[in-house]
Each structure stands twice: as C-alpha cells, then as structure tokens.
Amino acid sequence: MKSAPDRRTPRWRAWLLLTPMIAWLVLFVVAPTAILLVYSFCERDEVGRVVFTFSLENYRRVFDPIYLRIFARSVGYAGLTTVICILAGYPVAYCIGRAREEWRHRLLLLLMVPCWTSFLIRTYAWITILKEEGLLNGLIRLVAPTATGFDLMYTPTAVVIGLVYAYLPFMILPIYGSVEKLDGALIEAAHDLGAGPLRVFSSVIIPLTLPGIAAGTLLVFVPAVGMFAITDLMGGARVPLIGNVIQNQFLVARDWPFGAALGAVFMGLFALTYWILLRLGAREEDPA
C-alpha cells in the first residue's frame, strides 16, 4: 500500500507535463540571460564583433554618472507614467467592474479594440494630433483664433502622453480583475457599520483591490522603463532613456558588451526591487 505523502511527490509523468515549460524557460530566459552575462564581460573589435577577453571595463562604465543619471531619468518617467495610469485607470476599471454583466464585456472590448492596430501606427496617430499644425492645435485655433496653441510634440510631456497611452490597458485589466471579484456584501457591511463613502473606499475597496493595482504597476512600470520607440518618435530622440542607450549600443555604437552590461545591471536592479517588495509584502502579512 502506498502512503499519502508519496502520492504528492511529482513522478515522471508530472515532469513530462512540465517539460515544455522548462524547455521554454531554458531556451528563452536562462540561455539569453547567460549569453548576456558572458558578453557583458567581453570586449568588442573594430567592426563590433564580440571578443572573448575578460574585462570589467563595461561595468565600470555603467556606473559612470552619465549612465546613472539616465537610469534615474528612466525610472522617473516610468514612475510618473505608472502613477498617471493608476489615477486614470482605476476609475475606469472600477466602473467596468461594477457595470451590469452584459455591459462589462462590451466595455472591455472597447478597451481592446485599439490594440488590434499596430502600436507604431497608434504612436504615429499621436504625432498627427500633437504636432504644431496638428489636430489639437487646429481645434484650439478653431475655438479661439488668437490662441497660440501648445508646443507639445518632441517634449517630455509628449513622451509621457505616449507612455500612458501605450500602457493604460495593462493597468486597467488587472484592476478590473480585482474589482470584478470584489464582494458587494463587504461594502454594504462597511456602510451599515457607519463608514462614509470615503472611508469605505480607502479602508475596504482599496485594500481589496490592491493585488490588481500591484499587478498593474508591475505590468506598466517594468516595460515603461525600457521603452525606446516612444522616446524616439514622440520625444525626438533628444533625451536618451535607458532603453534608447541599450538599443543604441546594439544597433549604432556596435558595442554589444557594453549594451549587455547595461542590460545585466538593469535586470539586477529589477530583481532587487522585486525581492524588496516581496519581503515587505511578507512582513505585512505576518507582522511577527
């Protein structure tokens, strides 16, 4: 007779089922990361081929104040984008989540429809809107012929507009997931116990939807830090963000080892942040 715990240890069949996922991870996560790490300690030759001689020069360069400032600026842009996405996305997600069943899917569909168009085309559409002789200023001049209009294109504001536009759905969807699961009885209970609308929102609704906000924050912040297309197209490639610098190392400067070192440090920073967040989360759940 077999004992119960024995049945819980995975057998070869279970491993077999996991094989595709493990193969996927090894092929597309572990192997590229390993290549990145190896390259980051190499040097380049005249035309940009990687030469396998051990060097720490790339890492020394990463911690040059220029690149640290670029790192900080990228985090700033991504942070601002995330905050705006939360402020703008939360009410939308809440309304969709609390809407009548048959409406919810239609509203979600409206959110998805723009994503069926290529991301680049949607970014170019923003250029048409924001350019000096564009739709926005045309509208302003129509209403107030004497107004000068905005000079938005190729400014940091344009970059943030582009980033918020691109990543807003990734904030709304996870929050929607949390809101949909929200138990109406808890809200009613809070009301019955004398909490005002503000109190209900801050002490009941927000904590219950926090997992959605956290997931949305990760989904928006991480890709926004590394984004380079929007800064090029809408920011006029004037002020480099870390994504631009890395892309530049691979495609223009032909300095793959340095690009790899930047990428490796970038990943390290994320791993560290994620680990700290996990620790904080664990402490909150278990104050002892």
Add this chain to the structure above:
Amino acid sequence: MKLTRFLLPALLALFTVTNPARAGEELNLFGWSEYIPQGVLDGFTKETGIKVNFETYASNEELLSKLVAGGGSYDLIQPSDYTAEVMIRQKLLSPLDLAQLPNLKNLAPEFRHLDHDPDGRYTVPYMSGTVGIVVNTERVKTPIKGYRDVFTPAFKDRIVVLADPRELVTWAMFTEKLPINHVTPESLARVRPVVAEWVKLIKVFDSDSPKTALLNGDVDVGVVWSGEAAILWNENRKFQYILPAEGVPQFVDVLAIPATAQNKAAAHQLINYLLRPDVSRQISAAFPYTNPNAEARKLLTPEQLANPASYPPGHPKLTTFHDIGKAAADIDRLVTDLKSAR
C-alpha cells in the same frame, strides 16, 4: 492580419503562374529605409520570378552590426562608401562578377572608381547625395550660409538634425576646420564644447525621415540628407537647400554582395536590373538623390534635374567619409554623453 493572410498566397499564386521557371527562388535584400521604391522590386519579381524579401535599416552601423552578428543571410546590401570600405578590408564582401553586370556601362565615369573601392570589384554605386541645410523660408528670414548660422540661440527648439553621431561631430569639425577623417582624442576635445552647445538647441534627431518635422511645422531648419531636402522642395518651394559653407559631407551609397550570400546569381541580376536606365529613373522619381547613372539622368525631366538639392548647381567642394575605426565608438559616447547632460 486576415487580409494579408488571404492576399499573400493569392499574390504568390499569381507569380507562380506568370513565372513558372524561377518560381520559388528568393533573394534577401537588406537596404536603407526610404530608398528603394517597392514598385521597382515588384517589377523585378514580375520579370524574373525571383521573390525579394526586403528588410530595412536606418544607419550603416545597424547594417554592419546585423551583418557581423550573422543574423539573417542577406544576398544584397546597400552600405555607404565608408562602411563598404571597412567591409572590404574585413573581407565581408564577395567580389562581383562584372561579366554579369553589362549595365555598369550606364554609370557616369566619375562614379566608377571611387576611393573606397578603387578597382570597382566589390561595389556598384546606387545613389549619391550630400548632407546640407534645409530652411523653411516662410519662417526664417535671416540668410543662412553654414552650420554656424543654423546652430544659434535664435533657432533654439526649431532645428531637426540627422540622428547620426558621426554626422553631427563632422559638422562641428568642419566649423573648427579640423580634418573630418582623422579623429583623435584631441580633435574630439576641441569639438566637444561646440557639439554641447548645438545639442541644447536641437529639437528633433531623426535619420529615417527628418522631413516629417519640417513638413509638420514643428521645426524651421534642418541639417538633413539631400534626398529628403529634394522631396521637401518638390512638396513646397519654401523649403530651400543650402550647401554649408564650412564643408559638405558627400556620400555614395553602393550595392554589394556579402561574402555569406546564398543567392549571388540573383543578387547580380538585381544589381543589373537596378542599373537599367528606365528602372533607375523610377528610383530617382521616388527618392530624388543624385543619380550616378548617366543614362538614367537623360530620362529625367528638366524639373527633376533643376532640383537644387538633387543636382546642386556649380561644382561645390564635397568631402567623403572614410572609416575611422574605433574612434566611431568615441564619437557615439561623446554624443550620448552630451545628449544626457541637458
């Protein structure tokens, strides 16, 4: 998506019917964006049955990095002269079989034996051009003669330039009267403060389509490829092209076959096709750079030949780039550094 899935097989079927002999043969072309009209490639496919897979890049560096990385197998590439020079030295190019290129005779003699490839064994000129200043004369009333007149505080945030570190640093070297092909730490130190000032004034860096910011009215002056300037002039005569007084970079973009090419026969066929006057004329119509093809120039309209950006009047002194080796990385670093400092 659905449309392409439906259309592609239909198109393929069409070509298979018209050209049963060469059906299925493919050619991988890696060229500049905004440089080869799709219609020309379609014409080639229609005549030969060879399907052209066309991929594009926006800088020589991008081409070089993809080529040495070994990603993708390209049969025909389109480097600029100074990049072809490195490629020849690094044995990245395959020698051409000139017997397969009878249309070479159409090229103007001054484009036959250029510095980067003196024997003409590896490269065939595709188009040539200059880098110069475009001015929106409706907005700018002061006379503009050179780089120094463009990069002034009066035009702060009204300037577009090529997103090309080598070009930017070269213009600064021209204004400082330094040799542009002999880049040393000292010469870079000399131009550093100049470029630092300029970077603060520039609104847009764009190599793909610098004309866009000018057309949209977001900027009033630009330092751009002559072909982009020629398109602007065709669009509206208010866009004037000026060859900078301090010095004019000239480039000759060439066709070449990488050493690793799989289908060299088809690559030769396409080069020869692109050298045909009637084909070359179509290229000039779409992208009005300076056409090195003397026979094709005879087919151009007087208006096309009068475009000052394509065919600058007189005999201006032009300077071509040469490979500068590792100094290219120093230039890139300098520009990244100065851009980040704003």
